[in-house]
Each structure stands twice: as C-alpha cells, then as structure tokens.
Amino acid sequence: MAEALAVLIRLLVVSTIVERVLEIASQIWDYVLQADGKPKADPGRKRVILQTAGFVLGTALSLAMGVRVFGMLGIEGVPFLLDLVFTGILVGGGTEPVHSLIKFLEENKDRVKRELNEARAAPETVMPELETIGISYRGGLYPDRPGHGLRTGNPDLIVFHHSATHLETSFDRIVQIERERDLDPTYHCVVTADGRHHNYCRWDSIGWHAKGVNARSLGICLVGNFHTDPADPSSNANGRFGPPQPTEAQLDTAARVIALWMLLYNIPDTQVVPHRAVGNTSCPGDRFPAQELLDRARKYREMWARSEVAQKELAELRGKEGVYV
Numbered sequence: 001m002a003e004a005l006a007v008l009i010r011l012l013v014v015s016t017i018v019e020r021v022l023e024i025a026s027q028i029w030d031y032v033l034q035a036d037g038k039p040k041a042d043p044g045r046k047r048v049i050l051q052t053a054g055f056v057l058g059t060a061l062s063l064a065m066g067v068r069v070f071g072m073l074g075i076e077g078v079p080f081l082l083d084l085v086f087t088g089i090l091v092g093g094g095t096e097p098v099h100s101l102i103k104f105l106e107e108n109k110d111r112v113k114r115e116l117n118e119a120r121a122a123p124e125t126v127m128p129e130l131e132t133i134g135i136s137y138r139g140g141l142y143p144d145r146p147g148h149g150l151r152t153g154n155p156d157l158i159v160f161h162h163s164a165t166h167l168e169t170s171f172d173r174i175v176q177i178e179r180e181r182d183l184d185p186t187y188h189c190v191v192t193a194d195g196r197h198h199n200y201c202r203w204d205s206i207g208w209h210a211k212g213v214n215a216r217s218l219g220i221c222l223v224g225n226f227h228t229d230p231a232d233p234s235s236n237a238n239g240r241f242g243p244p245q246p247t248e249a250q251l252d253t254a255a256r257v258i259a260l261w262m263l264l265y266n267i268p269d270t271q272v273v274p275h276r277a278v279g280n281t282s283c284p285g286d287r288f289p290a291q292e293l294l295d296r297a298r299k300y301r302e303m304w305a306r307s308e309v310a311q312k313e314l315a316e317l318r319g320k321e322g323v324y325v
C-alpha cells in the first residue's frame with residue numbers, strides 16, 4: 001500500500017502538469033481566434049484536439065519521468081508500450097481520475113495506515129530481537145564487601161572517567177593504584193583498551209570515584225589519558241600515555257555498560273555526565289568523545305528495549321545479588 005501511495009503521488013504530479021498545460025493551450029486557442037476576428041472554435045473539435053494533446057503530452061511525460069502505472073503497482077505481464085499508453089490515457093485526462101483513486105484510498109485510510117505501519121515496523125524489529133546485552137556481573141571485585149558502605153537508595157547518576165594512565169594499563173594495575181591512593185574501591189566498572197569490562201566496586205554500594213556525588217552515583221572508567229592540554233603537566237599532550245582517545249572496542253563496551261545501568265536503575269540520559277561536570281577536574285579529558293559515548297548508550301538502550309533476548313538478560317541481572325539496595 002505504501003508503494004500504491006507513492007505511485008499515486010507521481011501520477012498526480014504528471015497529471016497536474018498535463019491539466020495546467022491543456023488549460024493554458026485552451027485559453028491561447030480562444031485568444032488567438034478572437035484576435036483574428038474569427039468566431040469561437042467548434043467546442044467538439046477543440047475537445048478532441050485537446051484530449052489528443054493531453055494523451056500525447058501525458059505519454060511523453062510518463063516516459064520522461066519513468067512513470068508506469070502497472071509496473072509501479074507491481075502488476076506484471078503488461079508489455080512496456082501498453083503500460084505506457086495506459087498511463088498516458090490516465091494522466092492525459094488530467095487530475096480527476098487520479099483524484100478518484102486517492103479518494104478511494106482516503107476512504108480506506110485506517111486500513112492503509114495500519115498496513116503502512118506494519119511495512120515500516122517490520123525491518124526494524126527483525127534485527128534487534130537477536131541483540132544481546134553481553135555484560136556480565138557477579139558482584140565485582142569484592143562480592144562480599146559493599147565498597148565504602150551500602151547506598152541508602154539506588155543510584156540516579158552515572159559519571160564517566162578516564163584513568164589518566166597509559167591506554168594499555170591493565171585492570172590489576174588500576175586497582176593497585178587505587179589501593180596506593182587509599183581510595184579502593186573507586187569505579188563500579190573499568191573498561192580496558194581491549195574492550196573488556198571489569199566490574200570493580202559492587203553496584204549497590206558506594207565507590208570513591210567522584211567526591212560529592214559518590215553516594216548516589218555509579219562510576220565507569222575508560223583506561224587511558226584523554227586530556228591533551230599542554231598547560232597541564234599530567235596531561236597526554238605529548239602522547240606519552242598512548243593514543244589520546246579510547247579504542248573503538250572500549251567505547252562500545254562502555255556504552256553498553258552505561259545503557260545497562262540506565263535500564264537497571266531507570267536513569268535518564270541527562271543524568272549521564274563526565275566527571276568534570278560534577279567536580280573540579282578535567283577528567284575524562286578534552287579529547288574524550290563524550291557525545292559519541294552518549295549516542296551509543298542511547299542506541300543500545302533503545303535496541304535492547306525491543307529485543308527479547310536482551311529483556312531476558314535484563315530480568316536475570318535484576319534478580320542478582322549486589323544490584324539493588
């Protein structure tokens with residue numbers, strides 16, 4: 001039915017042109033005859049000539065614009081020339097025959113709309129049904145220890161960070177650094193350059209990753225140093241910490257983790273922020289693709305909402321220990 005409407009619109013364009021040209025031709029005809037002082041043209045003769053002109057013009061335009069009524073409606077077996085002639089006759093009559101067809105469709109609008117929606121929805125729903133979340137969770141690095149205490153409520157904020165270390169730093173090394181700084185555990189998830197996610201602080205408990213908002217937030221860290229301000233001595237301006245942007249795999253996994261948290265805790269995308277938005281820091285750096293991360297997270301969230309497989313995974317995660325308080 002969608003194709004039928006598209007066909008009608010093209011037919012309407014051609015027939016409108018024919019109609020207008022014939023109107024002008026008819027007026028010029030009368031004018032020329034009047035100017036010559038001759039009596040008004042014989043109406044019968046004029047009609048035959050204008051109809052023939054309409055047919056010829058309609059056929060020529062249909063040929064030029066590739067409009068073929070049977071072919072476009074998917075009716076097979078009609079020879080090319082015959083299809084062209086029929087199309088010429090249809091549009092040569094002006095807009096009225098096409099309008100009758102549109103009126104018919106209008107009267108069956110609800111059915112048309114339904115069929116259009118089905119046609120549109122079909123290709124979108126097929127693929128994402130197989131879309132999986134692919135993020136595991138078993139209570140993080142200390143499943144038996146609730147970080148820096150249990151939360152009093154579930155988180156309503158997601159903060160993303162960089163580690164400010166070399167891009168190739170391992171998860172074990174990150175944990176060691178946090179222990180040396182007496183902050184362990186900090187992030188709820190760390191994503192290494194190879195695109196693997198490492199759950200760290202238990203999701204139902206407080207990690208020390210963003211002073212001031214720790215009690216209400218989840219922290220995710222992408223390993224690497226994505227700050228390139230030469231005025232900042234700890235930045236990656238000279239590339240000593242490796243590439244100044246996360247790897248493709250890293251960004252993708254981080255987006256998945258964020259999308260999962262948004263779904264688990266019903267966190268809106270306006271509540272997914274870089275560390276610098278809530279603290280006096282440049283973290284996660286001036287080269288960090290924050291918008292790209294958010295766009296991807298939103299995309300996953302929408303895909304999983306339509307995916308049966310993902311919904312099943314989500315239900316399983318919701319039932320796990322260490323997710324909700």
Ligand SMILES: [Zn+2]
Pocket residue numbers: 160161162209275281283284
């Ligand atoms: Zn940070």
